[in-house]
Each structure stands twice: as C-alpha cells, then as structure tokens.
Amino acid sequence: MLSASEVENLVIRARNGENECFSTLVRAHYRVAYCSALAIVRAAPEAEDVVQDALVSAFTDLESCREPSRFSGWLLTIVRHRALMSLRRRGRVRRMQEAAAAEDPPEPAAQSDVLLRERLLAAAEVLTDRQAEVLFLHDLEGWTHPEIAAVLEISEVLSRQVLFEARKKMRGRLSEPVQEVSHD
Amino acid sequence: MIDPNEKLDLSSLDPVPGDRSLDAVTALLAGRIISARARKMSLWSTLTAYSKWAAALTTATAAAVLFLALSTPSAPAVQPEPDPDVQLLSWADTDAEPTVSEILMVLGDAP
Numbered sequence: 329m330l331s332a333s334e335v336e337n338l339v340i341r342a343r344n345g346e347n348e349c350f351s352t353l354v355r356a357h358y359r360v361a362y363c364s365a366l367a368i369v370r371a372a373p374e375a376e377d378v379v380q381d382a383l384v385s386a387f388t389d390l391e392s393c394r395e396p397s398r399f400s401g402w403l404l405t406i407v408r409h410r411a412l413m414s415l416r417r418r419g420r421v422r423r424m425q426e427a428a429a430a431e432d433p434p435e436p437a438a439q440s441d442v443l444l445r446e447r448l449l450a451a452a453e454v455l456t457d458r459q460a461e462v463l464f465l466h467d468l469e470g471w472t473h474p475e476i477a478a479v480l481e482i483s484e485v486l487s488r489q490v491l492f493e494a495r496k497k498m499r500g501r502l503s504e505p506v507q508e509v510s511h512d
Numbered sequence: 513m514i515d516p517n518e519k520l521d522l523s524s525l526d527p528v529p530g531d532r533s534l535d536a537v538t539a540l541l542a543g544r545i546i547s548a549r550a551r552k553m554s555l556w557s558t559l560t561a562y563s564k565w566a567a568a569l570t571t572a573t574a575a576a577v578l579f580l581a582l583s584t585p586s587a588p589a590v591q592p593e594p595d596p597d598v599q600l601l602s603w604a605d606t607d608a609e610p611t612v613s614e615i616l617m618v619l620g621d622a623p
Contacts, residue, residue, distance in 0.1 A: 351542040358537060362527045376527050383541055388548040444524040468522040498520055 329475065330356045332397055339396035342387070350387055357383070357400065360471070360479075361407045363464035367457050368411035370449055374418070375411070382410040401479050451501040459494035466491050596620070 330338070335356070342349035361383060366375040386393075386406045393402045452460050461480065465471045466487075473487045480487070528534040596618045603610050610618075 347542075347546050350545050351538050354541045354545070355534060355538045358528065358534065358541075359526070366525065372525065372527065379527075380537075380541060380544075384544045384548055387545040388552060390549075448522060448525055463520070464522065464525070467519045468525055492516060495516060495518075495520055 329471070332400075332478075335399050336396040339390065339393065339399045343390055343396075353387070353399075354383060357403055359469050360400070360465065361403065363469050364404050364407045364461055365411045366449075367455075367460035367464055368408060369414055369418070370452060370460075372445060372449070374414055378411045378414050379407060382407040385410075401481065404479060447502070448498075451498050454497045454501050455494050459490050459497070462487055462490040463494040463498065467495075 330352075335353070338349045338353050342353060358379065361379045362375055365378040365382070366372065369375050369378060382403075386403050393399055395402070452463075455463065458480075462476055465476050465479075466473070473484045473491075476482075476487045477484045482490075523529070528537050599618045
C-alpha cells in the first residue's frame, strides 16, 4: 500500500500530465475500491463494473479532488456513490423483470453448483454495508485498522469492533448447512 | 474453538487474483482514463480558443463604437427658447424695436 504522501505526490504529478502516474494510482486502489463497491452491491460482476466506471470518472475529473492528501477517501466516496446508484438501478430493473415475469412466468432455472464466491457473498448478506466494507478491506485487501480508520473516517477501536462483529456473523452464517433447492 | 481474531479466507472474492490480472485491468483502465482526459482537455482547449476569439471580437467592436462616437462631430447646442414674458419685459425696458418675426416667435406663431 502506498503512503498518504506518496499518493498525494502521484495525484499532483498525474494532474500535471504525467500519465504513468495513473497506472500506479489505479493499481494501488483497484482492490480497495472493489471492496467498497462489493460491500454495497454484493455481486462480484456488478462491483467490478462499478469500480471501473468510478475509477475512470474520478481520474478523468481529478482536478476536483481538492485535497490530494485525502485522495483515497475521496475516491472511495465516489465508488460508494456509484455503487448505491447501481443498486437503485438494479432495483428498478428487478421490479421491471418481476412485472414481466408475473405476466409470462419463465421456466425454472437449472440448479447450479454453489461456488465458494457465491456462498461467501450470500453469507455476507447478513452484514451491514459498513461491516462488509471493513471485513473486505481487512481480510481480503489486507489493510490494517489504522489504514481503514483513516480512509473510512472512523476510530481504530470502532474498526476493530466492526470487524469482530462481521467475522462472528459471517462464521455463524457459513457454519449453517447449505440449503438445497428442491424441484418437486 | 475458532479464534475470533483469525482472518476469514475471502481470497475467492479477489477480483484480480495474481499480479497478471491486476496488471491487465490496470493497463485497461489507465488507457481509458488517459483517453478520457485527452478528450476532456481537447474540449476544454476548443472552448478556451472560442472564448478568446469571442473576447477579442467584443473588444474590437467596443473600440470601434467608441472611436465612432468620439470622431463624430457633436450637434450644436440648442439654445433654449426665451421665456415670452421675460422677452416682452426686455423689449419694454429698452428702446430696441423687435422685428415682426421676433414678435411672432415669442408669441408662438412663428412660421
């Protein structure tokens, strides 16, 4: 992970037209942004789309980041906003699909293997967005509590508490037997 | 007993497992970002260029209007018409006889 001063320096250089800085910044923030998006949308492909759009949008308008030293927090705010927009859009699409399905019910879907990813995401449904974000940042991205606290603007103590609760909930859900879908 | 401080294995959620995947995504996104910024800069420079031309045109027009206004000779100042009562009193006070046209002008019947 880059330090705050390194990020600030890269942001300033990128603004001044040094294109190679974008690669370094994208590389340093891609997984983090993904963790934030996934904590909200809870679907991997959708989270990837959100992150890519958010990164392109944020870096294209990099001049609007008033404090380059707080770039990471600024970027994650944009990612979260985009994720929420995507969630709302998905809600609208789902309502439209449900309305269409009510008129013309589809054939029952074939039972597919439960992938580990899907199982984890299903288990993460019990978490709040904040719990999921802290859990993903810590256990997936490998961030420390001081780093999480700085970017999410919470205390380190709260970060530890949130992580503890999130793990407890996740373990509880993962220890439950996988529900089989019956097709009678 | 599971240690509550033990990390959960979430590696299957990693969107870019391994350096190669991350490199590929980074290269793709950096390319999109650089193109988008180039388009934005191009649009901005076009707008800036147009605004410079517009400013120059406005300045030139203002200068021309000012020049014309200063170079055109001003119309002679219109003398205010004398008050008829004052004029009549001045004729009465002096020996000067007014002409017919002066009398008609003062009385408001000038041709």
